[in-house]
Amino acid sequence: MDDNVLLKIDGIVKTYPGVQALKGITTSINKGEVRALVGENGAGKSTLIKCIMGVETPTEGKIEINCDGKWESPKNAIEAKSFGMQANYQNVNIAKNLSVAENYFLGCLPRTKLGTVDWNQMYESSQKIIDKFQLTVDPRATIESLPIALQAMINISKISINEKVRLVIFDEPTALLENEKVVTLFNYIKELKANGVSVIYISHRLEEIMEICDTVTIMKDGAYVETKNVTEVNKDYLISKMVGRDVADIYNIKHQEPGEELLRVEKLCGNSFVDVSFNLRKGEILGFFGLVGSGRSEVMRAIFGVDKVKGGSVYLRGKKVSFKSPKDAMLSGFGFLTEDRRTDGLALSQSVELNVNIYSYDMISKASIINLNKERSRAEDYREKIGIKTPSIKQCVNNLSGGNQQKVVISKLLCRNPEILIFDEPTVGVDVGAKDEIFKIIENLIAQGKSVIIISSYLPEAMGMADRLVVMAEGHVAGILDSEQLKKVNEEDVLRIASAVYAENNPIVEAV
Ligand SMILES: Nc1ncnc2c1ncn2[C@@H]1O[C@H](COP(=O)(O)OP(=O)(O)OP(=O)(O)O)[C@@H](O)[C@H]1O
Ligand SMILES: [Mg+2]
Structure with missing residues (x-):
């Protein structure tokens, strides 16, 4: 038996009533290897992960993990953990009503000599993890009080509790993360790899796969297609194998000449943003970009009646409006796809x-x-x-x-x-084929004279889709780039605007 192999996936079949989710997957992963799993929505990636982790029992086939020369097959999640297997599942599975520290130590609370919970030690150890992952959070804070991106990061950092880990699985870890946290995550993956830990990495963002993975396994309709070194493939190759067709430049949609003003937001203030002004015209796609804490989602939530407005006004077709609830806004012709839609x-x-x-x-x-x-x-x-x-x-x-x-x-x-559609992270977690479809739908909507706001933390998407791009920094509008400016700037320029410190009377966009 090859000593270097950590995990053997041998002929895994999984059948649900009416669906054959996995049709016989066989592959093996080496120690210290970072393996990507790619495939369209419904290809069977998450199901395979659940079979590996013993959460689902395969209909046929066997999973084996090399525990210092002894081959083990986990029958359930607890056994998997004891064999050094850790998974970060696609749906953030975190206890929302517990604190950050309690989530870290759930199931392994540190005890004092008297057998009571050692809260001091728990908070101290938690702070170490928080620092390691460069999070800004109090270990005593309740999970549900935190923004979703931070919740996702806590879910990821939780993995580092298990010190004798051999295999870490990430199922769409960056779907809810901000760009700068992706860097933190990648550094963590590099650290795991350097320690000989193997990683399985699932993502629909193929750039990430090219950056962080050694090898990639392609799945299609529950079947194994092939495994390649990432150096042997490029994005187009992966897409054509996954989707079975070529997907051309997905952001290349037909834009409209924007018509009259539909929505005007004037000096809007809320919990985490100040004096936000912008307008939206008929047939226009307005992009919103900003780093974590910039307030981009909060602005939309306030307009939509989810959060409180503290000042300023919103005009719909010149008439002042103030929505009491999302339902209220919906009946006035708004549609809002929230960030936390899972x-x-x-x-x-x-x-x-x-x-x-x-x-x-x-x-x-x-x-x-x-x-x-x-x-x-x-x-x-x-x-x-x-x-x-x-x-x-x-x-x-x-x-x-x-x-x-x-x-x-x-x-x-x-x-x-809806007349005005607000998409907060429209394509998170959907495959390239579906992204293409969603953008075609947006193209169709604006052709009908409807207007779309796209909030995206994924810059190629924000820049590629928007007619104009509102860039937010620290709760302020740092700049609004029109279509001419958007053609001239690159991603770095936009990031620079988004990371600028706000200074009164200093429109940052002038720097571009
Ligand atoms: N409990 C279940 N009962 C019935 N069908 C299921 C169940 N779980 C998964 N499936 C089906 O199995 C197939 C594979 O689903 P899976 O979640 O593994 O896809 P995925 O590759 O992770 O997709 P995504 O990229 O959308 O997360 C899908 O057709 C799904 O509908
Ligand atoms: Mg999945």
């Missing part, structure tokens, strides 16, 4: 059909009687249009892959036919 807004135990229609039953009902044909055809329509991969629209949303759940969320917003 847990937000889906009735997980209900069908795809119900979830797609959930916001807009009033539009397909007469005298409280739902038109069932319309209900079904709408769901079928979106399943087809943005490619929701599911055996049927009657399938329960809980059983869909992460990316496909998001496609359901997007569909239910589009069903309302």
Whole structure:
């Protein structure tokens, strides 16, 4: 047996009612190897991870891990952990009502000699992890009080508690992270590798794979395609193997000549932003970019009636508006895709059909009687249009892959036919084929004279899609780049604006 091999995945098949999620996956991973797993939404990546971790039992096949020469097969998550296997799952699995420190030490609380919990030691050790990952957070803070990006980072840093770790699995770790935290994560992965720890890394951002992984396994429709060294492949190659077709420049959509002003925001102030002013015109795509804490999502949440507005005004078609709740905003023609949509807004135990229609039953009902044909055809329509991969629209949303759940969320917003669509991180976690589809939908929306706001922490996307780009820094608008300026600047320039320290009367954008 090869000493250098850490993990053997041998003929894994996983069948769910109506779905063969894995069709026989065989590969092995060496010690200290960073292996990427790529494939479209629903290809079976997360299912494979669950089989490796003993969370799901494979229908056929075997998983073995080399524990200092002894080959073990984990039967459940606790055994996997004792063999040095750690997974960071796609859906942030963190106890929201507990503190940061409690989450770190859940299941292994440090004890005093008297057997009580040693809180001092727990906070001290937690602070060390917090420092290592350069987080700004009090170990006593409750998870639910923290922004989602920070929650995701705490979930990642939690892995470092297990000192005898041999294999770490990351399932879409950067989906909720800000750019600068991606660097912290990559440094951590390099450190793991240097210590001989193996890593499995799942991401739809192929640039990341080229940067941090040694090898890449491509999966398609539950089947193993091939494993390559990353030096042997490029992005286009991966895409064509994953999707089975070429996906050309996805940001290359037809833009419109923006029409009259639809939305005007004047000196808006909220909890974490001050004096934010911008406008949005008919047929326009307005991008919003900023680093963590810049307030970009908070501004939208305030406009949408989720958070409190402390000052300033919002005008819709010249008329002052102030929404009391998201529902209020929705009825006035707004659609808002939130950042935290994985847990937000889906009735997980209900069908795809119900979830797609959930916001807009009033539009397909007469005298409280739902038109069932319309209900079904709408769901079928979106399943087809943005490619929701599911055996049927009657399938329960809980059983869909992460990316496909998001496609359901997007569909239910589009069903309302909103005038102004706000997308907070529209393509996080969706595969390249679906990104292409989502951008085509946006292209279609603006062609109908609708307006779109895209908040993205992914610069190529923000710059590639926007007609104008609002760059925020420290709760202020640091600059608004128009389409001419956007053509001239590169990513570094925008990052410089976004990291600028705000100075009164000093419009930072002038520096470009
Ligand atoms: N508990 C379940 N019951 C029924 N089907 C399931 C279940 N879990 C997963 N599936 C199906 O198995 C397939 C593979 O899903 P999986 O979550 O592994 O995909 P993925 O590659 O991780 O996709 P994504 O990129 O969207 O996260 C999908 O078709 C999914 O709907
Ligand atoms: Mg997945």
